[in-house]
Amino acid sequence: MFGKSNNRVDKDQVLGALKTVQEPELHQDLVTLNMIRDIQIEDSKVAFTVMLTTPACPLRHQIEDETRAAVMKLAGVKEVQVKFDAQVRGDNRIPSKLNVPIKNIVAVGSGKGGVGKTTVAVNLAVALAQMGAKVGILDADIYGPNVPIMLGVDSLPPLTSEQMTPAFAHGVEIMSIGFLVPDGEALIWRGPMLHKAISQLFTDVAWGVPSGATGGLDYMIVDLPPGTGDAQLSLAQLVPLTGGIIVSTPQEVALSDARRGFTAFQRLSVPVLGIVENMAGAVFGVGGGEHAAAALGVPFLGRIELETEIREGGDAGKPAVACCPESSQAEAFRTVARKVAAQVSVMNAQRPAAPKTPIKLEM
Ligand SMILES: Nc1ncnc2c1ncn2[C@@H]1O[C@H](COP(=O)(O)OP(=O)(O)OP(=O)(O)O)[C@@H](O)[C@H]1O
Ligand SMILES: [Mg+2]
Numbered sequence: 001m002f003g004k005s006n007n008r009v010d011k012d013q014v015l016g017a018l019k020t021v022q023e024p025e026l027h028q029d030l031v032t033l034n035m036i037r038d039i040q041i042e043d044s045k046v047a048f049t050v051m052l053t054t055p056a057c058p059l060r061h062q063i064e065d066e067t068r069a070a071v072m073k074l075a076g077v078k079e080v081q082v083k084f085d086a087q088v089r090g091d092n093r094i095p096s097k098l099n100v101p102i103k104n105i106v107a108v109g110s111g112k113g114g115v116g117k118t119t120v121a122v123n124l125a126v127a128l129a130q131m132g133a134k135v136g137i138l139d140a141d142i143y144g145p146n147v148p149i150m151l152g153v154d155s156l157p158p159l160t161s162e163q164m165t166p167a168f169a170h171g172v173e174i175m176s177i178g179f180l181v182p183d184g185e186a187l188i189w190r191g192p193m194l195h196k197a198i199s200q201l202f203t204d205v206a207w208g209v210p211s212g213a214t215g216g217l218d219y220m221i222v223d224l225p226p227g228t229g230d231a232q233l234s235l236a237q238l239v240p241l242t243g244g245i246i247v248s249t250p251q252e253v254a255l256s257d258a259r260r261g262f263t264a265f266q267r268l269s270v271p272v273l274g275i276v277e278n279m280a281g282a283v284f285g286v287g288g289g290e291h292a293a294a295a296l297g298v299p300f301l302g303r304i305e306l307e308t309e310i311r312e313g314g315d316a317g318k319p320a321v322a323c324c325p326e327s328s329q330a331e332a333f334r335t336v337a338r339k340v341a342a343q344v345s346v347m348n349a350q351r352p353a354a355p356k357t358p359i360k361l362e363m
Pocket of ligand 1: 225
């Protein structure tokens, strides 16, 4: 009889074992999803790489445990090394006419102003970059373009070609409508002018250059102005948005605001990735955002407490995830980032194959 140690396992057996492991969110097995790379077998030791659909994968540990257990079950295997890499899959509706591919565009909106959209947008962008993604942030807020302030930059790098190079801070490429026009002037823009400006923020900007993202930006986070006006409309007409995030405060009355944000995204055919509850705590209470998510039937993406440090960090250009990565606030923002990335992966996996004629960027 052959003892266990005499069996030599082969790649097909390893693939067979890994085929029994489901990607927890995409509900298909890892082999069918083409997520297994570089299987190495040396005597009783097996190593392989799991290619995640986002470096911000929230279920990495679960996948690690389950793949290891599945391969350990094979006769002749005594040691399993699971490595991870990530390749963000893109929203196949986004036109490739841009300089570098922008794989996913995620807009941050709300039903009303001052709820923390920009705070959530910058911390989300920085957290995704910290996790290894290539990230850009586009500030489309004509009323108060304050993404640059919250990321501690005040101008663009000098112009060296026809294209503007985005600013770069905390690992994130930054472009703001505030860089294009003097303070307050964008406010008076309407319709075509605004449309043109927002389209330039996509096409006349050398996205990908500062972070060396030759393969494309994985996530472009867009900070929207409050309300449901021209900027939202222009953006949605220019490029397909992979998804929208609604930021809401925790009061029970926040449901009507969240619903307004939800309806605005729906009207523009933007799928809603979920709701973030911001400013939770003793002052405004807790739970309104979560209830709104349940009432609207969308995922709850996480809760951020009301903390003086968050406001101070914003004022000083140091987002919580960058200045105090150990803090509970930073962890709360990272939880939101992981959930958003997971929702984007799920949405892209569910989307039908690319249309035969790609949607054109109209400008
Ligand atoms: N969780 C929080 N704790 C403490 N302060 C916060 C928190 N979230 C946001 N803030 C502060 O509240 C103010 C408004 O936040 P922010 O500018 O992000 O909101 P907004 O929704 O983008 O506003 P607007 O509608 O004007 O664009 C800022 O001063 C910000 O620093
Ligand atoms: Mg804002």
